[in-house]
Amino acid sequence: MAPAPDNTQIRGHSLRSGNIIHPGSVESPPPAAEARDGGGVYRETKHFKKWFPWLIPLFVVANIVVFIIIMYVNNCPRNSLSCVAGFLGRFSFQPFKENPLLGPSSSTLEKMGALDVDKVVSEHEGWRLITCMWLHGGVFHLLANMLSLLVIGIRLEQEFGFARIGLLYLISGFGGSLLSALFIQSSISVGASGALFGLLGGMLSELLTNWTIYANKVAALLTLLIIIVINLAVGILPHVDNFAHIGGFLSGFLLGFVFLIRPQFGWVNQRYAPAGYSSRSANPKFKAYQYVLWVLSLILLIVGFSVGLVLLLRGVDLNDHCSWCHYLSCLPTSKWKCTTQPVSCQVEQTGNQYTLTCSNNDKSKTYSLINPTATQIQGLCTQLCR
Secondary structure, three states, X not given: OOOOOEEEEEOOEEXXXXXXXXXXXXXXXXXOOOOEEOOEEOOOOHHHOOOOOOHHHHHHHHHHHHHHHHHHHHOHHHHOOOOEOHHHHHHOEOOOOOOOOOOOOHHHHHHHOOEOHHHHHHOOOOOHHHHHHHOOOOXXXXXXXXXXXXXXXXXXXXXXOHHXXXXXXXXHHHHHHXXXXXXXXXXXXXXOHHHHHHHHHHHHHHHHHOHHHOOOHHHHHHHHHHHHHHHHHHOOOOOEOHHHHXXXXXXXXXXXXXXXXXXXXXXXXXXXXXXXXXXXXXXXXOOHHHHHHHHHHHHHHHHHHHHHHHHHHOOOOHHHOOOOHHHHOOOOOOOOOOOXXXXXXXXXXXXXXXXXXXXXXXXXXXXXXXXXXXHHHHHHHHHHHO
16 A cells, blocks of 8 residues: 555643642731720621631532543543553553653543633634633642642632632633633643632732731731742743743732722721720721722723733734743743644554654654554654654
């Protein structure tokens, strides 16, 4: 049989890094001081009650269930020549050379809803901006993100309740996906780290907007800033989608001024004072600066999301307008490169012999295959080009 050349285009995936260094419990505001009037004492208001955290654990369970479903769909034994942990059957993992995180293939992630800018723009699959934050590249990626989510998210849900923290998490994840799609358009992207960075951003803005009611505020601020800088610095490593981190952080930072604002203790004491208690002066519920930050943040969020969506749907690549921005996601060194070009192979078939030649590095290898699937060819090409 005459050789039949063919070209296979394959794209790798960027991970929203799970290497989140998380803060310990940032000191909560001290309880309102007991007010006394003629020896009478009234109890602390319930405004700052602790909520029972159930939504964040539910998010963790949902991510784990989604990963199990993805591995079932991936079915490594059927679509690859070799698998890691083959005793797991169709739940076994792709070869380490293809996916070192113990996970599925890029094609499976793309099928299940990974962020693919071409599909978002050309095929109007905008839902990928949301679904990608529920997918993970492998077991290591999943565990790192979920442990961080439990540590950070549960503390916030206890303080502010499931509604506000749930919205903060979801909207921040969307913001991370949006910024990622505007800068990383040659590969797919998955992970919940954009939403996780949104929680970190929310913690920072919550500290700032409620500044007057915190004790040890400077120490808490410095600690939180150091943690955020370290986590963003991890994002300059290759194959990590730092734009999702930055987008999620900025979204969460602005959302914190909107969702996590607390009333002043003076107003709380006055509101819940016992009958007959009189205050020398009426206390405002919020400080003037809190109102200003609330309005400005809401405006910036609406404008930012609107402009970002318009640019994305028009197919704009912000790298064309910012020559240095790509360094925010990957900083090339002598140890690694930051190339994101799609992996492609030329395939020549002679009977059951398939010769793959990687277009990226000119490596070539012949495989003996019987009616291979497109997914098998893609997996072999990915291994050959790495």
